[in-house]
Amino acid sequence: MSIEVKIPPVGESITSGIVSVWHKKSGEYVDAGEALLTLETDKVSTEITAEKAGLLQTKVPEGQEVEIGEVVAVIDDKASAPAKAKTKAAPPSEPKAAAKSAAPRSPNADILSPAVKRMATEEKVDPAKVSGTGKGGRVTKGDVISYLQSPAETATATVTDDQEKSRHAKAPPAEAAAAGEERFTRKKMSPLRRKIAAQLVMAQHTAAILTTFNECDMSEVMALRKKAQEKFVADHGLKLGFMSFFIKAVVEGLKAVPAINSRIEEDDFILNHYYDIGVAVGTERGLVVPVVHDADQKSFADLERDVADFATRAREGKIKIEDLQGGTFTISNGGVYGSLMGTPILNPPQSGILGMHAIQQRPVAIKNEVVVRPMMYLALSYDHRAVDGKEAVTFLVKVKEAIENPTALLLDL
Amino acid sequence: MGEARLGNSPPASNAFLMDKFDVIIIGSGPGGYVAAIRAAQLGLKTAIVEKDADLGGTCLNIGCIPSKALLASSDHFVFAKKEAAKHGIILDQVGLDLATMLARKDKVVKTLTGGVRALMKGNQVTTFTGLGTIAAPGQVRVQPNDGAPIEIAADHILIATGSVPINLPGMPFDGKTIVSSTETLCFEKPPAKFLVIGAGAIGLELGSVWNRLGSDVTIVEFLPRIAVGFDLEASNLLQRALTAQGIKFHLETKVSSVKVVNGSAVATATKGNEELNFEADKVLVSVGRRGFAEGVGADKMGVALDDRGRIKVDEMFRTNVAGIYAIGDVIAGPMLAHKAEEEGIACVELIAGKAGHVNYDVIPSIIYTNPELAGVGLTEDFAKEKGLKVRVGKFPFRANGRALANADAEGMVKFVADAETDRILGASILSHAASELIAEIVAVMEFGGSSEDLGRTVHAHPTLSEAVKEAALAVEKHAIHIGNR
Numbered sequence: 001m002s003i004e005v006k007i008p009p010v011g012e013s014i015t016s017g018i019v020s021v022w023h024k025k026s027g028e029y030v031d032a033g034e035a036l037l038t039l040e041t042d043k044v045s046t047e048i049t050a051e052k053a054g055l056l057q058t059k060v061p062e063g064q065e066v067e068i069g070e071v072v073a074v075i076d077d078k079a080s081a082p083a084k085a086k087t088k089a090a091p092p093s094e095p096k097a098a099a100k101s102a103a104p105r106s107p108n109a110d111i112l113s114p115a116v117k118r119m120a121t122e123e124k125v126d127p128a129k130v131s132g133t134g135k136g137g138r139v140t141k142g143d144v145i146s147y148l149q150s151p152a153e154t155a156t157a158t159v160t161d162d163q164e165k166s167r168h169a170k171a172p173p174a175e176a177a178a179a180g181e182e183r184f185t186r187k188k189m190s191p192l193r194r195k196i197a198a199q200l201v202m203a204q205h206t207a208a209i210l211t212t213f214n215e216c217d218m219s220e221v222m223a224l225r226k227k228a229q230e231k232f233v234a235d236h237g238l239k240l241g242f243m244s245f246f247i248k249a250v251v252e253g254l255k256a257v258p259a260i261n262s263r264i265e266e267d268d269f270i271l272n273h274y275y276d277i278g279v280a281v282g283t284e285r286g287l288v289v290p291v292v293h294d295a296d297q298k299s300f301a302d303l304e305r306d307v308a309d310f311a312t313r314a315r316e317g318k319i320k321i322e323d324l325q326g327g328t329f330t331i332s333n334g335g336v337y338g339s340l341m342g343t344p345i346l347n348p349p350q351s352g353i354l355g356m357h358a359i360q361q362r363p364v365a366i367k368n369e370v371v372v373r374p375m376m377y378l379a380l381s382y383d384h385r386a387v388d389g390k391e392a393v394t395f396l397v398k399v400k401e402a403i404e405n406p407t408a409l410l411l412d413l
Numbered sequence: 414m415g416e417a418r419l420g421n422s423p424p425a426s427n428a429f430l431m432d433k434f435d436v437i438i439i440g441s442g443p444g445g446y447v448a449a450i451r452a453a454q455l456g457l458k459t460a461i462v463e464k465d466a467d468l469g470g471t472c473l474n475i476g477c478i479p480s481k482a483l484l485a486s487s488d489h490f491v492f493a494k495k496e497a498a499k500h501g502i503i504l505d506q507v508g509l510d511l512a513t514m515l516a517r518k519d520k521v522v523k524t525l526t527g528g529v530r531a532l533m534k535g536n537q538v539t540t541f542t543g544l545g546t547i548a549a550p551g552q553v554r555v556q557p558n559d560g561a562p563i564e565i566a567a568d569h570i571l572i573a574t575g576s577v578p579i580n581l582p583g584m585p586f587d588g589k590t591i592v593s594s595t596e597t598l599c600f601e602k603p604p605a606k607f608l609v610i611g612a613g614a615i616g617l618e619l620g621s622v623w624n625r626l627g628s629d630v631t632i633v634e635f636l637p638r639i640a641v642g643f644d645l646e647a648s649n650l651l652q653r654a655l656t657a658q659g660i661k662f663h664l665e666t667k668v669s670s671v672k673v674v675n676g677s678a679v680a681t682a683t684k685g686n687e688e689l690n691f692e693a694d695k696v697l698v699s700v701g702r703r704g705f706a707e708g709v710g711a712d713k714m715g716v717a718l719d720d721r722g723r724i725k726v727d728e729m730f731r732t733n734v735a736g737i738y739a740i741g742d743v744i745a746g747p748m749l750a751h752k753a754e755e756e757g758i759a760c761v762e763l764i765a766g767k768a769g770h771v772n773y774d775v776i777p778s779i780i781y782t783n784p785e786l787a788g789v790g791l792t793e794d795f796a797k798e799k800g801l802k803v804r805v806g807k808f809p810f811r812a813n814g815r816a817l818a819n820a821d822a823e824g825m826v827k828f829v830a831d832a833e834t835d836r837i838l839g840a841s842i843l844s845h846a847a848s849e850l851i852a853e854i855v856a857v858m859e860f861g862g863s864s865e866d867l868g869r870t871v872h873a874h875p876t877l878s879e880a881v882k883e884a885a886l887a888v889e890k891h892a893i894h895i896g897n898r
Contacts, residue, residue, distance in 0.1 A: 114870060115835065115862075115865035118869070133861070134860055142836050145834055145835075
């Protein structure tokens with residue numbers, strides 16, 4: 001029996017919201033009353049909880065705008081609670097990594113192969129915890145490699161702005177090994193995590209990173225979206241989101257301030273004449289930044305399609321190396337996690353990164369009057385070696401103006 | 414019930430007097446006789462039917478065993494003629510007494526076929542001599558060369574009738590000049606000029622035998638490479654080695670016809686746009702073998718065949734007719750004796766209600782030339798073609814102490830391992846001892862082992878097997894006795 005998880009009414013005049021954070025994943029067992037997701041609306045952030053216990057299947061991704069009453073997930077309440085859940089990311093190239101049929105476990109299966117012994121010692125893994133796919137249930141070298149890469153064992157790595165890991169605001173990964181009396185647990189970082197850590201530090205040490213801020217009024221974009229949404233979906237087969245606007249705005253900014261579309265290589269300053277914009281996408285394994293190529297030549301629909309496709313493929317682990325290469329500038333959206341303002345870190349060797357944040361209804365002064373507008377803080381972190389202050393500020397102003405006056409974008413004003 | 418005496422049973426109508434078995438196996442090659450022994454071990458009342466006077470099928474009589482006997486003898490002959498001197502062994506005259514060599518081969522065959530008969534007796538498997546045909550469901554008619562047919566019955570009938578050489582229309586076997594492997598094993602004298610059509614295991618092995626014994630051998634192959642299915646790099650090295658031994662190769666050459674004139678043969682072939690003619694005293698047509706399902710009554714019983722005339726079976730070796738099974742060369746899959754043996758065992762184990770299983774991923778293949786070429790699992794070229802992410806480790810025998818001490822350092826070991834999990838996906842060995850060395854790798858692969866597992870296993874020194882260890886280490890660039898690139 002499937003129970004639908006619908007967005008409940010959350011307040012007068014609120015017709016929609018954004019699924020900002022999923023607290024449980026598809027395939028996870030949820031208990032009655034457990035928080036499933038955080039819904040962000042114009043006025044308030046609210047938790048949606050599970051009515052009944054069962055196996056969760058999410059239907060919309062994080063960051064998606066949803067209507068009140070929309071079904072965002074289903075719970076199979078006939079599914080029983082698993083004894084001990086262990087998620088594992090099977091490497092795609094391994095032919096038989098998938099669960100083997102229940103062949104009887106050999107009494108010799110505890111005798112470890114030389115490679116497994118070495119890895120268990122070096123990587124501080126308890127082989128008893130590793131699911132064995134070898135003959136007779138033996139743990140193979142591949143099983144240990146899988147175990148180290150699995151998301152249950154690595155906390156998500158975020159490489160952009162926020163120091164807050166609000167996404168996983170739960171307690172730090174509770175190792176089954178933690179006896180409860182221990183005051184800390186030590187775990188060796190996975191190779192992926194170590195690599196990301198090294199990249200972050202390298203970025204900090206190489207570039208002179210500063211951040212400049214501005215804010216933009218989202219009402220024009222929101223109105224335009226509301227007006228055009230139905231026809232857009234009918235014509236193009238997918239929803240008009242915010243990213244296409246921001247990508248276009250960024251391209252305008254880069255055209256106005258070319259110095260930001262650059263990179264420094266040793267003693268050379270290289271100016272790019274093309275616009276490959278990376279769009280950061282959060283996945284369970286960490287942040288990936290697939291690149292939208294030649295963004296200046298794409299339509300709104302093309303951009304939305306690319307972004308949606310990246311998001312889907314990132315979730316399914318199908319992003320290819322080519323997708324991640326070649327970007328000249330990056331856009332990162334901390335807003336989906338609830339961030340109000342932050343300082344993104346550069347994506348080397350790029351010279352600039354735009355941080356988008358949460359849209360918040362705020363009182364602002366317009367023409368000497370106090371009005372409430374949906375405002376977003378924008379942050380531009382830039383490499384001061386390549387870009388000077390004036391250029392950085394000018395770029396951000398251009399982006400703000402483009403967002404606040406989207407029709408000008410279309411008319412190339 | 415009346416008497417039921419072997420050889421004296423009345424015709425089919427008198428079903429009550431038929432000997433009844435749990436399983437009847439038709440064919441006593443490696444597939445059949447091994448299945449019979451296993452069936453008996455499992456307590457099944459077993460009968461085996463063989464049309465020839467001797468048991469053992471193609472493998473023992475006209476295949477694996479006699480060819481390996483001649484390869485061994487001819488290998489020693491070449492050593493005596495060409496290699497002994499460098500060891501300081503002075504042999505004034507090295508001569509060939511082919512009759513003795515052939516007689517020894519025959520004796521080996523006789524010993525083994527006699528051995529199979531003894532094994533049948535020892536396991537209480539009843540042996541019937543004659544052509545076995547499935548006459549009706551659960552019934553087999555055995556037709557001896559002379560005498561009345563015998564009817565026997567069983568709940569389960571296992572067809573293990575093997576294969577025969579493919580006979581091509583443009584060059585039909587005549588048993589004298591245009592021959593198959595069978596006659597090639599008994600030439601009375603080394604043919605002056607010997608043409609071999611087909612550069613697979615049989616052509617390469619038998620071409621080698623007669624080349625060593627003094628024939629002028631030419632091997633013609635339709636494809637651009639020899640030993641199809643084996644690692645390409647190793648196959649090319651083998652071709653070079655055989656060329657150095659005096660064998661001439663013509664690849665990408667298609668023989669359209671062979672004519673026999675005055676007891677000698679002329680083969681007409683095309684190579685691209687060129688037409689070539691080859692003259693030979695004997696022509697071996699070794700372009701492959703085909704499953705032999707004729708004569709066993711498959712068509713009459715409605716047993717389905719595939720488009721290559723092989724019997725179709727499911728994963729439990731059952732045909733589409735209840736109670737009839739098939740294994741070995743007569744069904745699809747690599748035509749190897751050990752594959753037939755594994756299938757025979759699995760089939761009877763399943764019949765006995767046990768768990769029988771054949772792991773087709775780790776069946777080794779060998780070409781018994783010198784050097785031998787052995788392969789198991791995926792080759793490097795296959796993996797690359799399929800875009801699989803793999804790592805390769807290689808080690809040459811010229812860097813192995815034992816090989817140098819033996820004055821026999823030709824060849825190499827190559828591993829193909831999964832790039833992410835390091836699991837060994839395949840291996841190839843080119844070496845005088847390849848057929849023995851490959852066994853260790855097959856065992857490790859059976860357990861899903863990684864190249865590191867093998868690399869970290871102790872191998873005695875000084876042995877050729879250290880080359881296997883080093884090649885495994887080379888996958889992760891840890892080889893000790895050679896630079897890692």
